[in-house]
Amino acid sequence: MSFIRRQERALQRSRKVMEPEMCKVLLVDDDAAIREALEAVLVSGGHDVASIQDGPAALRAAVEIRPDVIISDVNMPQLEGPDAVRILKTLPRFYTLPVVLMSGAEPPVTGLAQFTLRKPVVVEQLLKLVGNLSWASTSPPRASQHPPPPPAYSSPDEGWNPALAIASLGPYSDTECAVRICRGIELMHAQAARIERLRSHKMNVEESVRLYDRLVESVASLVQYLPARATWLSERKRRGSR
Template sequence: MSHVLLIDDDPLLRDAMQALLTDCGHAVTVAADGLEGLHAAMHRTPDAIVSDVNMPLVDGREMVRILKSLPELWDVPILLMSGAIRSTAVPVVAMLRKPVDPANLVALLDRMTGAKPAAAFDGHAHAADVAGELAAAPGGSAGARCAANVRAHAYARMIRRGVELMRQQKNRLDVIREAGADPRDAQVLYDSLVKNVLTLVGQCGVVRCG
């Protein structure tokens, strides 16, 4: 049985897809937005992720960028779904057009969770290219590649901490809104945290030891 993380802010669609995937033999964890999806994936590494693109708090593409910056999630295949976007620059196995064909979704998940060829992931190919360049450069030894890997892990720790701060600030926002107070300053801080995390993602070099 494979563990699938399903992320969508539409509760009716999310429930229907969860029932479909459960009936097909997958263990399914659900999340209602990109921030919940990040937390769920970091808490328990799934075998595959299926996510909507347009979601509150953190959209699907931002979520993928963050997930693929974390070493423990490098090899997790991801499917994105959208009713409007046909392609994406982030490293996913496929972009599915909503409404999603259930048979196609199940077939893709079966292939993804049965065998995960690294060539399917643009991000992995890039990591391999970078490692090759390091090896070919003067002094580009395995030690140099591992030094780059240590830097990647250091960035990953900061990114995980940033995501946790985002969750804490989102909870503060909920409390402020429930109290009927003005949430604008809290929203600005949340948006700043998201921006800082994405900046870290852009700066980190994902290079694995070889």
């Protein structure tokens, strides 16, 4: 093999190593124009993008498609971006999921995101960022990681998949608390859709919004309580087996 041919092959191998791989991106923003623009940029960069308009839908989409990276707006009317991420981060399959938070103001320091961006987002910066994050998220899973759950429903019209949501809770999936968390997320999504329908008919949504806020608070409380509850049940079973 000639020297030139060897150099060409070496260059091709180096490009394969250096080029970021395509990854699944969950993009969340309540502004349709921004969402569509960023989706077009990411798709042009070779990424598979699920574009979502609010926090509750993001929770369901994350469970269903298992993204490699989440890019979320901070301020959204139904569920703030950091709150949605905080709920997801309690699930074992999302512990190490890379997150990018965007905000028109100075993004809050939450400890939930690997990076924060100010709007308007510089598209070159976003593409480079997602490409770098994809290295970690698309690397082969460690043997200690939980096996993936069964396939999800592919169409939003088919609705929420409680079995998949519960499976994503890993070691906590066999607890009553896990079932209630998944049911709470389901109710949040349904209530958000109900509010939008009422608004489209110019109806008063004040009471519906209050109910929605209580559902969010309930799910957040259950999420915080889940690890302690699972530990207590495990200890109880251990003592009972003696």
